[in-house]
Structure formats: structure tokens, C-alpha cells
Amino acid sequence: MALQRLEAACLVRPQSLMVRFDADHFLLFDGEGRWIDAFEAGTLYKRGLDGRVLQKRKGVRRWLSREERALLHETVWQSADKALSAYRVGGLTARAIASDSGDFFSFGDIESWLKCCIAYEPQRLLEEEKRFREVYTPIPILPPDDYNAFIVQATQGCSYNRCTFCSFYRGEPFRVKEGTAFQAHVQRALAFHGKGMTRHRWIFLGDGDALMVPQTQLLDYFDILHALLPIAPTTLSKKERVAWAQQVPGRMIGIDAFMDTFRVAFKQVSEWEVLRQHGLDRVYLGVESGYDPLRHFLNKPGSADQVMEMIYRLKAAGVHVGLIFMIGVGGDLFAEGHYTASVQLVRRLALDRQDHLYLSPFYPQAGTPYVSVAEKEGIRPWEERRMQAELRRFYRGFAAVTAAPVSVYDLEEFIYQ
């Protein structure tokens, strides 16, 4: 990578600084000055807060080695240095992109922001990986709408951890943080993100199923979050909360979390309602399939009827839902049942435009029980063309029976920024 030319501009938003060299070259930095994205001639590099770097080029993804990351950090650092020199002599113009409520910047800020970028020397960026691990345990997955939420880990791992296809928390014991430990964790996370907090608009209460902890404990978590962060009042409509958060960088619109579909008995509508009043906005559910024989095959507890009941309770309490279906799981053996029952399930749910359906292409993970069970049943993973055709079929099937938006959710692209 050779981000050397410098012809154009700094684009400044409250949440990020973009140094644009030309149409094919740019760098994006967070409020602390850590680079987030680097783009050069068709190749995009995305740096996760955990330090990993994903390279994307012509649809091909690859994770960079530590040596490659060090080289890339060096290149980005040199380019930021050139940008600062150019800015000082007027060779780099700046344009502020204001939020709806106005401009948060004086142009004098840009020089100090660029200095912060330069303060993140390659070695310091590599050390950020260690700092991240002091705050967080690995974050294997987030819902796509929350890829750059502010994550807090109230629990770690998954309390069930036996779905055959899932490798997210394998080998990791499930842990629940007590109130004081959670508070200390949130404070450490805030210190780690620093001025980078202005990029986050949502809070994500992790990990896999934090909402399964007892209600009193959950309310403790929510109270701690409210004490430490500015979260939009839930008396406002969603639109008003978004506008409220846009007024000041660092304000949060609401709180999202995952929940297991089979824990329906854990909460009544009234309890969900209390959580909504405390800022819970959307709950993401790994439905995987509306076809009970397939759910059973995957060792996913509960039935499609239980999924319905869970969603009914959440919606009745005014909480939005994000439902994730795995496409291609169970291969040809389950394909027809999976499709038909999943569309039927979605048809029966009263979803609206605030909810969301995600189609997640399924790729078997080495070392998971799914691989051997599928092999025994003669189930083969699909080739890309077959996968794309099925994604299109599900998309059309769902879009015909629900008002909720439908989109593809590719887990292979997950990176926490």
C-alpha cells in the first residue's frame, strides 16, 4: 500500500476525520486519532478495535498477519504525517460535514486532530490490541446494525452453548458480571474508546444472551449505563431519540442486545416493558429457521411456536426485533422445509418497518459438531452460486409477507470498529 499522493481534502464529521487523497485513496480516523479504514485503489482495509485488520478486494476477504498490520500502520502513519505538513502550509483543504444540528468544529481543531493521528505510531497501534484485551473478551459477533455500537459485556459467552453449528463461545464458560464489576468494566471501556465514543450511537449489551439474567440484575446494568452515559429519554419517539442523539456527539439513542429464542418463559410482557422504559430498543434473535425438524437437527432448543410467543411478547412491550435466519444450513436435505416453514413463520409475525430480518449465509465452521453430523447425513455445504440463489429466494419470500426490511448478514465480514 502506498498512500503517498496528496491532492485533496480533509472531510470532518463530529465522529471521524477523513483524509482524502484522491478518488481512490482515503484514510478514516476516529476521535482519538486511531485509523479505522484505509482505502487504496480498490482495496479496503478495516481496522477493528481489537487490532485485527480485514482486507477486502474484489469480494475477496483476508485477515492480515501481525507483520502485515505493522507495515500498514507504518504506511498510514507516514501518510497522516504528510497530511499534517500539507495542512500547515495550506496544501490540504478542509470541509466540515455538520450533523443535523450544526457544526461542531472550528478548523483549528483539525491540526490537533491530525497531531493525534500521528501520535498513534505503528507500535502504539499494535499495543492497542493488548489494551483492548484488558477491557474486553473476544467479541465474535454483533448484529449488523450494531457493528459500531458501544459494546459492554454484562455477561461473557453463551449460557447454552450447545447449538451444533455455533463456534462463537465454544470452550468459554458463561459468566455474569455483578453490578460493581459491570460498572468498572463500562468505565474501562469508556476510557479505552476515549474520544472515539463520538462514533457510537447505540449501546450493545453483550455477550450472547445478556438478557437472560434476572430482571433486578438487568435493571442494575441499565441504571449503571444511564449513570455513565447520556442515553435518549424513552418518552421520545424513535425519530425524536435519533434527533436528540445527533445534537451532541457521544449521545446514545438506545440499548440493543441478543436474546435466545427459547427463553420465552424468562420474561413477561410487563418485564420487557420496564426494560424498554430503561432504554432497551431492539432485541436480536437467532431464529435460524422456522422449521422445527431443522432446529432440532441443529440442537437449537424450542419451536417456531415459541419463537412466535417470544416475538409477540417483545412487540407487545414496544421492543423492536431483529430476526436472523441461516441460509443453507441443513443443505439440500432441509432446504424446502426450511424455506416454507420460515416464510410461514414470518407471515404470522406482525413485524413492522422498525423490525428487521437478516439472511445469514451459513458456512460450516471447522471443529463444530455440525460438520460431522452433516457428513453422516450426507449434507454437503453449498457452492456460492447455490447459496446466492437461495438468498434471493428467501429475500423474495420474506419481502412478500412482511413490512420489515430484509437484508443479508454476512458473519464473515464482522469486525468491531
Ligand code: SF4
Ligand atoms: S447460536 Fe446462540 S444459543 Fe446457540 S450456542 Fe451459539 S450463542 Fe448460544
